[in-house]
Amino acid sequence: MKTIPIQAVTPEFSECEESGVVPKQNLPLVRREFLKGSGILMGTLATGSILAGLAPSPVWAVELKTLTKAEGQTLMAMGRVLYPHKKLPDAVYAILAKDLDGSAAGDAGAASMLRQGISNLNALAGGNFAKAKADKQLAIVKGMEGSGFFNTVRGQCMSSLYNNDMAFAAFGFPGSAWEKGGYITRGFQDLKWLPAPSKEASPPAYLG
């Protein structure tokens, strides 16, 4: 069973993360009393989606330690401009905000650069970047290309957006193959829409 590696919403979930097995739980609502950060990003996974099936709860929440909720939302919006994926829920873009927030914790220089960049995004959007129209957002981000802030956010996208189980599921990459015995009997040559190579070019698999 895959788990969504967003930080656990409640303390009793922390053990589940370590074991890698997250039993489905019916959360009435995210328990706000445990969330005491500088900002909380929250959302709901679409019911019936692949991702909702993998998650312990359709409700997700991410706690920021340094940035505000509004700042986190701006970073999420910038992430969607940089790498716009309809397949990815907001929860994945929230990981970007959380990871950037994490790098800002205890690093005043990094925090200041992020805040300044976010502030620039909002100013250029006439107040609220996250609510600006798509073409406006794109033009603003394009104008920042090459800046330290742009490079930091774009670089962080590589691992935050793609190196997690939600992205793996959304894009169809099964991740580790070892514990499933590899693909020797699981479709490594199941492609049928092109002619098969000759036995000389591609000998049959040895199956013992």
Next chain:
Amino acid sequence: MASIAFNDDSAVVIIGSGAGGGTLANELCQKGIKVVVLEAGARQSPQSFVNDEWKSFSQLAWLDPRTTSGTWRVAKDFSGLPAWICKTVGGSTTHWAGASLRFQEHEFRVKTVYGDIKGANLLDWPITLSELEPYYAKAENKMGVTRTNGIPGLPGNNNFKVMHAGAKKLGYKEVHTGNMAINSQPRDGRGRCMQLGFCFQGCKSGAKWSTLYTEIPKAEATGNLDLRPEAHVTRIEHNEKGLVTGVVYFDKDGKEQRQKARVVCVAGNSIETPRLLLLSASNMFKDGLANSSGQVGRNYMRHMTGSVYAAFKDPVHMYRGTTMAGIIRDESFFNPKRGFVGGYEMETVSLGLAFMPAFLDPGAWGADYAWWMDHYTNLAGMWLVGEDMPRETNRITLNTNVKDKWGSPVANVHYDDHENDIVMRNHAFTQGERIYQAAGAIKTYRTPPYPSTHNLGTCRLSAKASDGVANKWGQTHDIDNLFISDGSQFTTGAAENPTLTIVSLAIRQADYIAKQMTEKAI
């Protein structure tokens, strides 16, 4: 396993445990010679390898600081990571894809065949294919290379099917699942390939040859090997006669140690090997050890590389199975009518979802780029690898502005593509795209070079001492008991993946060292 005393000056000390160092160690141990292997990295195992791209990268890759310069694109995209090679017992044989091709006859004498190429420092090898052939045969047998020694080829995966179909439509003839040092059936105490798809992350099934679980344990079983992981060598020492006497290294506790030696063999890959010779400069050898020619660190080659990815209407699932699942060899031959000298191979490649966005086109973003990730399951990929031109100005130097944690200047890797490399890359990109279009691609992408996995030529073999660093045995021209034992020896790069040749040279060098020791010449 042997325990060799620090002041024992009768042993051969080998620096590095990869394709060159690990093989040489086993070959010497089998002959009854005592060997100390100093490996900078830690010891992993198939059990500790992980099918996780970033985690594995942290576990295996050489991540100590390096710097870059030059006009090659890697310097822009990966300024602190010129090479994707390993710091671990087994070296880059943990990471390599397994392609095991012999060089072609003419590739040992390209200066003669290609003539003078402006801006290139070409030289014929001091050895010929026929001299190396018996050692190629030994290496293929040792490594269990498919399509040699009666070993069947591997079964091709979906990624290979796509490349094969397109190649056949274009009329390419030599298209198959390659000569791979990956067991297609159980052999040598190791199982057959499980088609895991994580060849680059260390083969968890052990089907792919790596010195980590072949040469090294076999050498340990002789009782002649003293393997010291996490031993970072900072200096090779010599006496007043100009012969090397031992090495200084920092052990896993950060403690400085001095190991005496009868012979020192350097096999730290083509970046660290010249760096160590340069770091060992002394009053007697002011420009570094074995550097009377001034060629140490020069002629750095990294192969002409690039990749083509293509998206199809239907699923491919390229990540399933052997990463390098097949090859097209028709462009590897010498045919100057194409507008360049040398040739290139086309070999399937795939990246997992975690690495794909970082390597498809480093730095790229936007909706068009996101489109490629959206089509991940429908992608096929191939790697292009060809002979690049050795240039004196492409070189490893010491960057005294940046120090590693032991206080030594780091290696700077400078590389400018030669015009021949650029023309060849464009030709290869075009052919790669045509192959995928012939197979029905809806879009193709020209992916720029990854950090170098084939690092070659920085202590090259030469007939004359003034042209290179070592003689035809890898013995340095200047110091009789100092040997170069890795890909640094390559006089020129050839089109083929280098590991089989590194292993063959190591087997051959072991015979020579043993003979020289018996004759008391060293």
